[in-house]
Amino acid sequence: MRDDANAEDVTLGRIETEVALLMRLGEATRRASGTAEHRVLDRAAYVILRHLAAAGPQNVSALxxxxxxxxxxxxxxxxxxxRDGLIAxxxxxxxxxxxxxSPTAAGLxxxxxxxxxxxxxxxxxxxxWTPDDRESLADLLHRLNDALESRTRRR
Incomplete structure (x- = not known):
């Protein structure tokens, strides 16, 4: 039984490392991108606009x-x-x-x-990557995000 626990610890350690690298490399890749489109919004504004576009107008507390x-x-x-004309x-x-x-036309x-x-x-x-691998990655990332979101709601 201890071997199974050790293997699980090793796997969880690998996951922790890969998620940490994903966050660091994702941001570094965005900053290093040569295209101006990546820099027309900061990350916070992008996330807020994405949410408002999907969920509709909200008050600051709900957001x-x-x-x-x-x-x-x-x-x-x-x-x-x-001030930047991205929301009203x-x-x-x-x-x-x-x-x-709510997002403005310029924000959208x-x-x-x-x-x-x-x-x-x-x-x-x-x-x-194969289309199946891309689909699997999308599904697994969605599951991870759902689990992370559920955990933050319980706190």
Whole structure:
């Protein structure tokens, strides 16, 4: 039984190392990319715009909860994005005292440019992989993200 536990520890250690490398290399690859599309949005703005485009207008509190961020952090990011014309604030129909945030056409356009550039980049990086391997990677990454998200919700 101890051999199985040791093998599991080794596997989990490999996973931890690979995830750490993935995060570091993913960001380094984005920064080193020669295309301007990768730099038209910072990472935080891209994530916020992607979420708003998928989920629709939200107040800052709901956005912070969904992104697992502190409300003050999201407020600062949203303020900067509003100054840059990437998002708009409108009265919250559920609570007239509050506002909801939604992407502007310019914000959606920039997000689409970044997404397309990232898709092309990963297409190049994974060009030697079979379609089945790409699909498996996408499925496994989705499962990992779901597990990570579930864990953060329980805390």
């Amino acid at each position: 912070a909860t969904r992104l697992n961020l502190d409300g003050s952090t999201v407020t600062r990011q949203v303020s900067a994005m509003q 604030r409108t009265p919250d129909p559920a609570d007239g005292r509050g506002t909801v945030i 356009q920039r997000m689409a440019a970044v997404r397309a550039a990232r898709t092309r980049l990963y297409g190049d990086i994974l060009a030697g």
